[in-house]
Amino acid sequence: MKLSQLGEFGLIDRIARREHKRSTTLIGIGDDAAVLKFPGKYLLVTTDTFIENIHFKLKTTSFLHLGQKVLAANISDIAAMGGWPTHALVTVGVPKTMNVKKIDELYRGINRLARKFKIDIIGGDTIQSPKEVVISITLLGEVEKEFLLTRSKAKAGDAILVTGDFGGPAAKKFPISNFQFPIRIKEARKITKSKMATAMIDSSDGLVRSVLEICRASKAGARIWLDKVPVARGATLEQALYGGEEYELVFTVPGKDGGRRLKDKGLRCWVVGEIVSRKRGVKLVDIHGKVSSPKSGGYEHFK
Amino acid sequence: MKLSQLGEFGLIDRIARREHKRSTTLIGIGDDAAVLKFPGKYLLVTTDTFIENIHFKLKTTSFLHLGQKVLAANISDIAAMGGWPTHALVTVGVPKTMNVKKIDELYRGINRLARKFKIDIIGGDTIQSPKEVVISITLLGEVEKEFLLTRSKAKAGDAILVTGDFGGPAAKKFPISNFQFPIRIKEARKITKSKMATAMIDSSDGLVRSVLEICRASKAGARIWLDKVPVARGATLEQALYGGEEYELVFTVPGKDGGRRLKDKGLRCWVVGEIVSRKRGVKLVDIHGKVSSPKSGGYEHFK
Numbered sequence: 242m243k244l245s246q247l248g249e250f251g252l253i254d255r256i257a258r259r260e261h262k263r264s265t266t267l268i269g270i271g272d273d274a275a276v277l278k279f280p281g282k283y284l285l286v287t288t289d290t291f292i293e294n295i296h297f298k299l300k301t302t303s304f305l306h307l308g309q310k311v312l313a314a315n316i317s318d319i320a321a322m323g324g325w326p327t328h329a330l331v332t333v334g335v336p337k338t339m340n341v342k343k344i345d346e347l348y349r350g351i352n353r354l355a356r357k358f359k360i361d362i363i364g365g366d367t368i369q370s371p372k373e374v375v376i377s378i379t380l381l382g383e384v385e386k387e388f389l390l391t392r393s394k395a396k397a398g399d400a401i402l403v404t405g406d407f408g409g410p411a412a413k414k415f416p417i418s419n420f421q422f423p424i425r426i427k428e429a430r431k432i433t434k435s436k437m438a439t440a441m442i443d444s445s446d447g448l449v450r451s452v453l454e455i456c457r458a459s460k461a462g463a464r465i466w467l468d469k470v471p472v473a474r475g476a477t478l479e480q481a482l483y484g485g486e487e488y489e490l491v492f493t494v495p496g497k498d499g500g501r502r503l504k505d506k507g508l509r510c511w512v513v514g515e516i517v518s519r520k521r522g523v524k525l526v527d528i529h530g531k532v533s534s535p536k537s538g539g540y541e542h543f544k
Numbered sequence: 545m546k547l548s549q550l551g552e553f554g555l556i557d558r559i560a561r562r563e564h565k566r567s568t569t570l571i572g573i574g575d576d577a578a579v580l581k582f583p584g585k586y587l588l589v590t591t592d593t594f595i596e597n598i599h600f601k602l603k604t605t606s607f608l609h610l611g612q613k614v615l616a617a618n619i620s621d622i623a624a625m626g627g628w629p630t631h632a633l634v635t636v637g638v639p640k641t642m643n644v645k646k647i648d649e650l651y652r653g654i655n656r657l658a659r660k661f662k663i664d665i666i667g668g669d670t671i672q673s674p675k676e677v678v679i680s681i682t683l684l685g686e687v688e689k690e691f692l693l694t695r696s697k698a699k700a701g702d703a704i705l706v707t708g709d710f711g712g713p714a715a716k717k718f719p720i721s722n723f724q725f726p727i728r729i730k731e732a733r734k735i736t737k738s739k740m741a742t743a744m745i746d747s748s749d750g751l752v753r754s755v756l757e758i759c760r761a762s763k764a765g766a767r768i769w770l771d772k773v774p775v776a777r778g779a780t781l782e783q784a785l786y787g788g789e790e791y792e793l794v795f796t797v798p799g800k801d802g803g804r805r806l807k808d809k810g811l812r813c814w815v816v817g818e819i820v821s822r823k824r825g826v827k828l829v830d831i832h833g834k835v836s837s838p839k840s841g842g843y844e845h846f847k
């Protein structure tokens with residue numbers, strides 16, 4: 242079987258089957274970040290790798306934006322667990338003919354964001370790459386035990402909420418060219434500290450994929466109300482549902498007015514659907530009440 | 545300036561200039577692993593990335609060996625700090641035409657070694673790569689505060705010791721084809737627990753580079769006695785000095801009989817030189833007492 246048949250999520254399934262032996266491992270593969278038990282708090286660990294011509298094109302990407310984007314993707318994963326980032330390791334693979342100024346620019350982007358979020362760059366690796374530029378960041382973070390928020394506690398009857406609109410990056414060919422997406426860490430902290438949310442994920446693989454992942458982890462189904470999905474200007478509904486690269490938060494709150502109470506606390510968020518029982522599956526519902534199945538959904542590597 | 549002029553170590557210097565702000569950051573860039581302060585112990589973090597046609601050739605490399613090799617390189621970094629590995633994140637970038645069996649084989653190699661060293665695989669990323677296979681592993685580990693061993697406490701008069709012979713991997717064109725090098729974690733624990741050693745490093749970039757790095761971190765000089773360097777069978781002295789990829793330990797012990805006391809404790813090790821004052825520099829000394837300067841030294845990316 243070729244990878245293109247199995248797909249990224251099939252591959253992750255194969256890998257995630259491994260058991261964990263260490264008593265400190267609370268969550269391994271399968272959430273936005275791994276969670277390790279430490280005295281007094283949880284340690285969060287996540288990693289994201291971007292490869293030229295897959296995640297970005299150098300023709301349309303400034304190195305300054307690229308560095309910020311890769312770190313931002315990692316920060317978003319830490320935020321989605323309810324935590325904050327602390328330490329990063331940055332690995333850069335570049336062809337040896339690359340001008341040092343470009344590498345400096347890349348690190349300037351990374352450092353700019355690192356300073357803003359009080360992240361220490363504590364290591365990494367600088368290596369030669371035969372052709373494509375490769376950037377890999379591992380980010381550590383922390384969260385108080387009581388404020389950890391995973392994907393797995395959504396319940397039937399919960400409202401599904403989002404913190405922004407969708408489809409904007411997908412409407413462009415290589416959305417990374419401009420670093421302009423928000424990092425929802427303040428919103429994530431507000432959500433988790435409210436103690437109202439049952440599950441949270443960042444929408445890096447698209448809205449539908451995010452809901453599918455919450456449902457899978459929570460053993461639940463969902464209804465996504467198509468007329469309620471906030472579609473970015475210039476994007477189609479299709480792009481909003483499946484585009485990815487938004488880094489908004491998708492989260493669940495019990496009851497129909499859960500969202501209202503969060504809005505009262507100053508959080509900008511929109512209800513886009515509800516969690517239902519697992520056997521009802523994950524479905525899209527249009528304004529006329531017509532129910533359809535989502536496509537396999539979301540940006541998936543190898544497919 | 546092109547990267548090929550600056551070189552890997554020049555690049556690391558540029559990056560390492562960043563200050564650290566977090567009170568938990570004990571050591572950032574510049575040792576085998578970063579060290580973070582946690583209640584009761586230190587957390588160690590390291591990362592290593594291997595790219596096809598730079599670090600290995602698929603023609604001469606089995607995926608089973610490749611997976612083990614990348615994880616082993618990381619374990620060696622944790623060992624060189626005196627610690628033991630605990631959790632790993634594995635990122636694999638592959639072309640979408642790759643057969644899934646090969647990926648399974650890669651993970652089988654990684655899992656085999658992970659089980660042996662009681663490492664939990666807790667995350668990672670599976671992504672598409674346009675052409676070359678990319679494998680990146682971030683490894684976490686721990687060490688008791690009293691047993692942390694860095695590169696920076698070597699003193700003039702210390703003996704320089706090594707745990708094995710050098711040049712073997714360099715004598716082959718693509719040494720990764722067979723996974724056969726030892727992981728010196730037991731030896732490292734024995735060395736650090738003896739409380740005799742003042743500095744330690746793993747020799748992944750070659751013997752001379754390892755001594756240079758200890759001297760740089762310790763603000764010292766060194767004499768490497770060429771007739772004492774254990775040269776692997778089939779390798780030249782040149783390969784032993786500069787080849788790299790050995791993953792032996794290079795460490796320093798005060799006084800001339802420090803090595804003997806460790807040998808009495810059952811450690812196989814050889815004295816290859818001594819630490820001298822910084823102003824005397826790092827030099828090679830042949831059997832006739834002739835002193836020469838090392839080449840810039842060790843496997844360096846971009847050069």
